[in-house]
Amino acid sequence: MSVNVYDRFPNCLVVGEGAVKTIGDHIRKFGEIKRVAVITDQGLKSLPIVTDLIDILRAQGFEVSLFGDVRSLPTDRNVLELVEKMKDFGAEAVVAIGGGSAMDCARAANALYSYGGTLEEHNISRQKYSYSRNVLKPCFAVPTTAGTGCEVAAGCGIIKTDPITGEGVDFYIVSAKQMIPDVSIIDPLMSISLNPATTAATGMDALTHAYESMVSLNDFPLAAGLSLEAIYLVLQNLRAAVTGGGDIRARENMAIAATTATVSFQLCKLGLVHAISEGLSAFALIPHGVANAILLPQVMEFNAPCVPDKMVRVAAAMGINTFELSEQQAAARAVEEVKSLMRDIEMPFTFTEYLNQREKEQPEIFRPISRKAVDMSLKLAMESSFIQTNPRTAAVEDIEAMLDKQFAGYRFSADN
Numbered sequence: 001m002s003v004n005v006y007d008r009f010p011n012c013l014v015v016g017e018g019a020v021k022t023i024g025d026h027i028r029k030f031g032e033i034k035r036v037a038v039i040t041d042q043g044l045k046s047l048p049i050v051t052d053l054i055d056i057l058r059a060q061g062f063e064v065s066l067f068g069d070v071r072s073l074p075t076d077r078n079v080l081e082l083v084e085k086m087k088d089f090g091a092e093a094v095v096a097i098g099g100g101s102a103m104d105c106a107r108a109a110n111a112l113y114s115y116g117g118t119l120e121e122h123n124i125s126r127q128k129y130s131y132s133r134n135v136l137k138p139c140f141a142v143p144t145t146a147g148t149g150c151e152v153a154a155g156c157g158i159i160k161t162d163p164i165t166g167e168g169v170d171f172y173i174v175s176a177k178q179m180i181p182d183v184s185i186i187d188p189l190m191s192i193s194l195n196p197a198t199t200a201a202t203g204m205d206a207l208t209h210a211y212e213s214m215v216s217l218n219d220f221p222l223a224a225g226l227s228l229e230a231i232y233l234v235l236q237n238l239r240a241a242v243t244g245g246g247d248i249r250a251r252e253n254m255a256i257a258a259t260t261a262t263v264s265f266q267l268c269k270l271g272l273v274h275a276i277s278e279g280l281s282a283f284a285l286i287p288h289g290v291a292n293a294i295l296l297p298q299v300m301e302f303n304a305p306c307v308p309d310k311m312v313r314v315a316a317a318m319g320i321n322t323f324e325l326s327e328q329q330a331a332a333r334a335v336e337e338v339k340s341l342m343r344d345i346e347m348p349f350t351f352t353e354y355l356n357q358r359e360k361e362q363p364e365i366f367r368p369i370s371r372k373a374v375d376m377s378l379k380l381a382m383e384s385s386f387i388q389t390n391p392r393t394a395a396v397e398d399i400e401a402m403l404d405k406q407f408a409g410y411r412f413s414a415d416n
């Protein structure tokens with residue numbers, strides 16, 4: 001019998017409509033803090049959800065500096081620039097508002113700002129530091145997308161770029177339980193203006209977290225309860241959040257589903273979907289939630305023979321009546337339910353479909369991806385720790401076959 005440690009729990013969740021207005025009270029619990037760095041991404045920095053938050057902080061007596069240059073899928077350059085700006089400002093606390101990119105970039109920058117060192121030295125494979133919450137600057141997370149769950153995550157992913165070309169060549173992961181934000185503010189009003197496509201993609205990310213933690217080899221009953229509840233909440237609310245963006249109840253339930261699913265995967269880890277999608281996001285710039293959604297049905301089918309009893313519970317959490325079904329039928333129905341959800345929220349079903357659609361919509365800025373980007377993703381997947389907690393062993397040929405199917409008919413660029 002093995003002995004496992006489950007220690008990655010959220011520190012403080014502040015949940016409900018208007019919760020963000022209380023942020024100053026929570027910052028003050030961490031002592032005499034004056035200078036607060038607000039970190040967000042380029043698309044959000046001028047929107048009212050960010051400017052209102054800054055107004056709230058200033059009205060409560062804080063000196064605020066806005067760092068609004070986080071790009072989608074943050075890079076090492078992005079983190080290093082942020083660290084320099086935090087030094088110039090003398091930041092005493094960090095408020096990350098946005099999706100996973102802003103929260104990951106802010107938390108990685110906070111580690112370097114508080115401890116010094118390079119991203120290489122903070123990378124999980126050769127982590128030089130043992131973090132202390134007394135040294136890390138207090139971190140407050142305000143998610144605006146219901147999906148990534150980075151507001152309660154210990155790890156953050158940063159793309160390593162080639163210093164000359166700026167292209168992604170590898171992936172840093174900075175991770176420790178002390179990196180979990182000190183306070184996570186889950187306010188449905190923050191995601192009310194999120195567009196349907198991003199709502200759909202981040203919601204599918206939450207569903208993937210819930211499924212992968214549920215079937216993980218590192219499973220744990222306490223986490224299984226969280227995963228199943230998150231699956232239920234996503235199936236009950238994602239359609240309404242996508243099609244009726246202003247539905248506050250659906251937004252709140254999706255925000256809670258996202259947080260709940262991430263708490264579960266912090267304990268149990270993830271699986272094959274995330275092992276493969278990490279590289280596709282880093283090297284082919286496919287949004288994380290979209291990459292996960294496309295891979296999810298296929299990985300569910302691949303894993304099903306190894307987790308028949310769990311698939312019955314997953315199917316039941318989706319609202320399927322499993323009483324008259326065999327384990328195999330329940331698993332098949334669960335996969336169909338995911339596909340039905342994807343159809344309703346207009347998610348693509350293959351990478352070829354997604355990339356061709358993007359090229360059609362934005363021909364002036366779209367750049368076709370190279371075969372090399374897929375090969376690098378395959379290599380990263382085989383090195384991912386998530387592959388070890390996937391319930392079915394995946395050989396390189398299995399992943400190759402999945403990628404071949406998802407990229408069937410795609411015309412790769414000639415770039416190497």
Ligand SMILES: [Fe+2]
Pocket residue numbers: 148205209274288292
């Ligand atoms: Fe994810």
